Amino acid sequence: MAGASLHIDLDDRVVQRRLAEMLRRGQNLEPVFADIGEYLDLAHRERFDREIDPQGKAWEPLAEKTIEQKRKKGRDGGILVETGDLRDLLRYQISDDALEFGTDRIYGATQQFGDEDRGIPAREWLGFSREDMKEISDIIGDWLVGE
Numbered sequence: 001m002a003g004a005s006l007h008i009d010l011d012d013r014v015v016q017r018r019l020a021e022m023l024r025r026g027q028n029l030e031p032v033f034a035d036i037g038e039y040l041d042l043a044h045r046e047r048f049d050r051e052i053d054p055q056g057k058a059w060e061p062l063a064e065k066t067i068e069q070k071r072k073k074g075r076d077g078g079i080l081v082e083t084g085d086l087r088d089l090l091r092y093q094i095s096d097d098a099l100e101f102g103t104d105r106i107y108g109a110t111q112q113f114g115d116e117d118r119g120i121p122a123r124e125w126l127g128f129s130r131e132d133m134k135e136i137s138d139i140i141g142d143w144l145v146g147e
Contacts, residue, residue: 028096041090043131048087062079
């Protein structure tokens with residue numbers, strides 16, 4: 001080569017080790033799924049307590065009839081709270097390649113999607129906010145690099 005030249009030697013052993021570690025970590029996703037499951041549990045409980053959906057929109061208020069029924073039963077809980085099971089029994093299950101999050105309470109679907117025939121409005125309580133997606137992405141990124 002005529003004129004001036006620049007020669008760079010690159011030692012990629014550190015990069016190779018990091019990539020190998022990331023590949024190794026990718027063989028067992030259960031630890032990162034557990035971290036994500038714990039985060040989702042906390043995020044959903046906080047939104048539940050604030051009575052908002054994943055996008056931050058307030059749930060539709062209770063009908064006066066529902067408020068009166070709750071009073072008669074001696075239950076003054078908020079929206080979507082009868083016994084507290086829906087909020088307190090959120091669960092996640094993990095396997096090698098999946099994370100499932102939600103509730104086993106059948107009425108959870110009724111609350112999420114509503115029931116027009118019974119006059120129950122949809123009050124979305126399960127889902128992901130933008131903040132959730134960023135946090136999950138951060139959890140995965142930190143896990144992949146071993147932080």
